Amino acid sequence: MTVEAASLKAVPATRPQRKRSERSKAASIALHAALVIASLIAVFPVFWVLVTSFKPDARAVETTPTLFNESSVDNYVRILSGDKGDFLAWFGNSVLIALMTTVIAVFLSATTGYAASRFRFPGKRSLMLSFLVVQMFPFAVLIVPLYNILLALGLQGTSFGLVLVYCTTAVPFCTYMLKGYFDTIPTDIDEAGRVDGLSPFGVFWRLVMPLARPGLAVTAFYAFLTAWGEVAFASAFLSAADESKTLAVGLQVFVQQNRTEWGHLAAASILVAVPAIAVFYLVQRFLVTGLSSGAVKG
């Protein structure tokens, strides 16, 4: 019996076979187009603020906007020279308040988160629950009671008082984040540390904290931003003197009842964004996952 060789061949597929990883041209174009559009939407406002910051106020809003028209760094010079209010003092206040908030909030939430992750103590559930509940109040509701408390403590109008207020919003959230992160660090490591001769605090400080660096970095960034861009608390709790304002409060001088100094506002916004970007840059190298891989099998 003979068999025709041709009949043994596989029936050719009606469509050309593709590997899983390959995309059709049309899909590729559509995908890239979608990504480009999404990126534009995200980047354009920031870009336009940057463009506006170089323009004089009169040219900032036009019916036919142009990219470069009488562009100069005048806006920046005037802001930094203190022509438009004590910008450098605001900047210093903001940096101080944000950094203090970051340090205090990270330390408090790390210790709390560790305790909640590792220890069993009475009231643990209600503590975590109350942390969740306090996040649900709108800020506006809190201003009056917090004002009274600060007044009673003699902290009204001080930077430290504002730092404490920021901690009340940052600590509960950060505690949740860090508790979640600590839960991923195997308890075997704690135990090995204790057998090796560490005290419970030593375990936290020398083993768990270094391993939680990615979690701490995210938490620190969140705490920093909480304090950096906040307006309502800052304008309520800081004294009205120009030199004690934070940046976010200070920016309001550019928005007056009858006119807005768009050019100055944009330049100041860019200057405000720089430290936030710097903090993110510092922190992002810790945002590598898998730092704790290799500790235990699997």
Add this chain to the structure above:
Amino acid sequence: MAEVAYVKASRIFSGNPPVRAVDELSLDVSDGEFLVLVGPSGSGKSTALRMLAGLEDVDEGAIKIGGKDVTNVPPKGRDIAMVFQSYALYPHMTVAENMGFALKLRGVNKAEIKEKVAEAAKMLDLTKYLERKPKALSGGQRQRVAMGRAIVREPSVFLMDEPLSNLDAKLRVETRANIAALQQRLGTTTIYVTHDQVEAMTMGHRVAVLKDGLLQQCDTPRALYDKPANAFVAGFMGSPAMNLKTVPLTSEGAKLDGIVVPLERHAMDTASAEGLNEVTFGIRPESLALVGSQHHGMEMTVELVEELGADALVHGAVRIGASSERFVVRVDGRTPPTLGQTVKVAVRDATEIHLFHPESGFRLTN
């Protein structure tokens, strides 16, 4: 170097009813001894070890290391080193830092730490990897680092919690021998937890068998194998497991499928004193043999033959009374019976029979 003693030590986990994870454990481990705690999962062996390490509270009784009561001493005050099942290496430290960490905490000077780490690394063949982080090591290397971390400290007691269970079978056998040799060389008292009875048999000077938090028997591997104190130990130690069947008792001996196996005098006396008409009859697979059809023996239908090379394990069904019971017989590997064949099985030597109380499980034979 130190002896270890559990004095009626219990660990009770709250719950309803409370769980006695370790129940009045009394155990003396002499200086330099290698003691293996073995048992099925949930038997409390790991909890017992963690109580000794100070990682688990002792709710009742006491624990002594080197004659000193350490029941309420935190782990760092007990002079122990522990190897964890997961190894628990510090991922942010290099191998050398991992191994020297305990010494660093004790304030030993750097040169001495370096020297001791180098020495331990040489012993464990880790010298090449001292500057690596744990994640850049294979499973076997990580296991050795965990061992190294324990050795460097020169503790009075080593505690090991299933240190081999994450290794592949071949490496496990190799490391098993290495650990035993290392312990021999260092002469440090070692408590080793495992669920693997082969590890227990091959490594321990003595083996303590636990079940449901209760110590069943603690003896040398040989004694455990030859004279298990109860039916649980008999069934747990040895692979394949001992054939344990409840059989009727007659005045001549135990009655199995047509044959009556004569029993030793002492066992018969104890059984009749207890008024038993049934006993748990135990016989190891190697104590049974296939015999020719003209001999007395149980008729067994072969259901499965496992060829292991040197020998073969024949699983088959034997009728005892109304029910059909499964027996395992170890036979010569070159001439195993075929599936479905009916063979005759006899007891090699009556002294190799183990008898247990059918309810309490206690040993009746001498």
